[in-house]
Every structure is written in C-alpha cells, then in structure tokens.
Amino acid sequence: MPEDIEAAVFESAARVFETSAFMSVYPWEDGNELPMPDIAATMEYHGHSSGRLTLQLASRILDMLTENMLGEPPEGEDADEKRQDALKEVLNMICGNFLTQWAGENPVFELSPPSIVDINSPVSLESLTAPISVLFNLEDTCARILVSNQS
C-alpha cells in the first residue's frame, strides 16, 4: 500500500536524521514554496520485494548534516568525499529502517551500496522519477525521498 510506504519512509527518515545528525524532520506543508533539492543518492533493495530508494537534499544542508555526524566541519581535500559519504550513509540507514518498519522483522533484504546521483545527467532519470514521493521539512529546507517498489 503506497500510504504504508509513505508513512514508513517518513518515520524512518525522522528517526535517522534525529538520531545520527540531531536534525529535525517535519512533514512538508502544502503551499510552502518548493525549492528543488539539488543533490541525491540512490540505492536498491532486493528480497521479499525489490525496489529503489532515492534521497534528495539541498546541497547547503549537506554541510550541516556532515558536520553534525562527524562532530567537525567537512574540510580539507576530502571534504566533498565526506559530504557524499554522509549522504550515502544516511540513505543506507533510512533504507534499512524503512524495510524493517514496512515489511516486518522476518524478511531478509540484500541492499546495494548507495551511490551519488548526478541530477543533471539524463541517465539519472530512473532514480529521480518514482511512483512514490515523500516530501519533508529538514531544518527548514525541502528534502525528498523517492520510492520505486515492485512487490
């Protein structure tokens, strides 16, 4: 049921952002201006059912996310790598928590490694179009999780 998936995605995202990065998540209110998030990561899951989760954020919020997770600002030659790694790890946690919440504690899923999506590339279209889109307010910015699930 899409509604069940949306609720499980939102609750999982709220738990992960609050526990791992001390960031508040609220439902996105209709009527708010909708600036499109501009950085994304995606991953697949296979097992009881198969599908794909894609997390999109505003790139300016990624610095806060990375700093909160690491306890220091992402600096130095590998700063971009740290930001991307933080985004991928948050998606990985959301995906694992979502699957347990949605499918229960018995099914085993195999998770693919998360990867960064180039949102300007035509090949990213598959990741960035999905039947289920969950918008949420992350520290007063718009964030989105897309779900393509094939039961």
Add this chain to the structure above:
Amino acid sequence: MGNKLMAYNILIVDDSSVTRNVMARTIRMCGVDVGAIYFAENGQQGLEQLEKVWADMVFCDINMPVMNGIEFVKVLRTKEEWRDLAVVIVSTEGSKTRIEELEAIGIRGYIRKPFTAEQVAEMINKVLGEGAHA
C-alpha cells in the same frame, strides 16, 4: 584507587568513512578505557589488520564490498587465534532472520544503525565487562 591495568584495543570494520569516524568518536566519548582504535573498510582489510595488531573487540558492518561482515565472522571462527574474538555487528539491517544467522556463527552482540552513544557504551560493557571503564 584502582590501578589501570590495560586499555582495550578496538577494530572498526565499515566501508563508510563517516560511520568509522562516528563510531570511533562515540567509543572515545563513552568513558571506556580504550587504547588503540584500528580501522578497516571491509572484511578482507579487517583480517589483514588482525594479522598485524591485537584487538579485544570488533565492531563490524554487514554490507561491505570485497568481503562482507558475515563472511568476515565466518573466517574468524575458523582460525584458532581469532575463534573467541568478540565481534559486534553494527548494521542498518533489522531482520530477525539475519540476526539469528549471525548469532549462530558466534557474534557477541548487534547494534542497529542509527546508534546512540549509550547503546555503544552498554555493548562494550556487556562484551568486555565493567573493567572496560576508565
């Protein structure tokens, strides 16, 4: 006043550099008497580290390239010197079936991501005992 007899060395095996750093920072903050913290990006690197250094406990992810956490633990259990090494799995996975599979191959604990400092401290105390505190 007790004498400090030893500090515990811990190996963290995870393909995410952010998670390795967060876990190391959490371990340092949770009041445990820790000596060295070693890092590996996958199970194969974890085995190579253990050939070179002594670890009292391992925190290990499941899903990693090259050698995943389950394969890593299975290899440890075949080696006399590592058979009893305490391994705690730290993963996003919450499947009971998967946890039972891991318990059957001898893991000492399981922490679900996202974790808190309290969960990590509790697990270290459970595995290494109250003497783990500084």
